[in-house]
Amino acid sequence: MNVETTRIDGIPTPVSRIGLGTWAIGGWMWGGADDNASVATIRSALDQGINLIDTAPVYGFGHSEEVVGKALAGMRQHAVIATKVALEWGDGGVRRNSTPARIRQEIEDSLRRLRTDYIDLYQVHWPDTLVPFEDTAAELEKLRAEGKILAIGVSNYSPAQMDAFSATTMLAAVQPPYNLFERAIEADVLPYARDEGLVVLAYGALCRGLLSGRMNASTTFDGDDLRNADPKFRQPRFAQYLAAVDALAELARERHGKSVLALAIRWVLDQGPTIALWGARRPDQLRGIGDAYGWRLSAQDLSDIDALLARHVTDPVGPEFMAPSLR
Template sequence: MFSTRIGLGCMGFSQAYGPADDEQSILTIRTALDHGVHLLDTAMSYGAGHNEQLIGRAIAGRRADAFVATKFGIVRGPDGVRLDAHPDRVRDYCDASLRRLGVDVIDLYYLHRVDPAVPIADTVGAMAALVADGKVRHLGLSEVSPEQFAQARAVHPIAAVQLEWSLAWRQPEDDIIPAARAGGAGIVAYSPLGRGLLTGALPAGPFGPGDFRAGDPRFAGEALAANLAVVEALRSKASAYAVSVGHLALAWLLAQGDDVVPIPGTRSPSRIAENAAAAELVLSADDLAFLDALAWQGDRRSFAAYGTSRSA
């Protein structure tokens, strides 16, 4: 389904990591397309529609180069964040995303989060109608349980399951990843660089306004100190390959299977080529074993406002 093993996570252009410059963001997206990074991952909730509009501007005149993935189900407004995946509103959400993106069809349309008030089968049924109408090519699910995946798949084929997966967060390997693979879905890994943890790309002082890592247990106190020590151990391993730690971390994730598509986010055009090049790095069996054995501390931040323990 995907033309490259690396995609681009676009959330950071509109929220979560502090202010961003739109023109720089557009340059980064276009640089990604130039380097064969075609999968652009966004959501209607990112910046309350701003992110989709930004991508629409970036891909104008280059639609054939972009594989556009967007999500619905998290609604961000003046009163905060809520979940809404009611089947009666799925079509309106899709149409609004199509307008903001400036496209006729969405390549991959995700349910961003399961709405606890709505059976997932009902939501996916409404999504399937979008495929039948030619508004959407493929369906995906983000942060679901194996049981939810099975219920959705019984209604319509699911092309991709999105989840947080990296060297520093491996819990999905115990449940949803095996279930998704058994059901024929690809794995789209967001935050594959651990939200900057794996690269050590953290502010020297406190996190700035709007940076949601401030509430993540992995980025505080003893857990952060222990995790940064592991990152230092990674540096020596990366130096043996003459690559960065981020490059190494992406190569590890790609080595987990041909069905894995990491979507690292970056605001820097110069990082695009480095991330894309990770697909060419082949790690030895000994080094993969070394990376598998690393121990990380801290759980992911809990987003009670989303009605889920999962983040992003």
């Protein structure tokens, strides 16, 4: 497989342009987890040239990081670990907290769970407007000076928030939701990233599995699966999105001999300084990953994709339901 790579400032290793997203591996909000399958998934990703593993403490309340650490035991040098900071959890749910004290506690917890002495990319998970951005940035800069992190990123930040943050430390990356169905960042975050030289880690590149091509009108989700709370997966919207996936699948097959999954990932990769985060928790969910590399969508493809989305998805909705509360 001819893996496409990019560079993230501060990280010496070239980074694969498809990264493994490990939210589901944590189990929480995804109907549980199978740790043996998760370990096998991470190692299969490495075998296929995916060296970026993206995780977070809140994914399973530490469990995802623990599984990543277990999977990378003895092969840490082959992986680029991206994790996050500044969410806390308790009886009241998940809340934002980017105080220096919280960051200092979390870095030690994450290093222990990940079984490593440094994190390649450390990202503030959500903006905490109750703490001055310069205080958060200054604490992360200290961690970089101590060698505990190599590069600093933010997630779910606006350009104005990134400006305030980067006045104190150098930002290397931003992680927003981005896929064929969720494109709000095209108005602000994506052009900002292009102008400022930031790498965009697009989370939800397959829109919580909608763009995998493996769902139909009878698909249901177990337990605490977050898709039970996602408006996209409720009728009548679900039918609109499934119809769009069918049309995208036809375009991908007829023009490129590709799956709709490969098309969805290729589309993200063609948008600029992007990395597509591919969520998986079983090795078979990585099948076809190489089909996204080595080709490009034409201007006509992009225009026709926009037209078919407008035709089929008449009541679009974004990913706003996922935002955690302030303290």
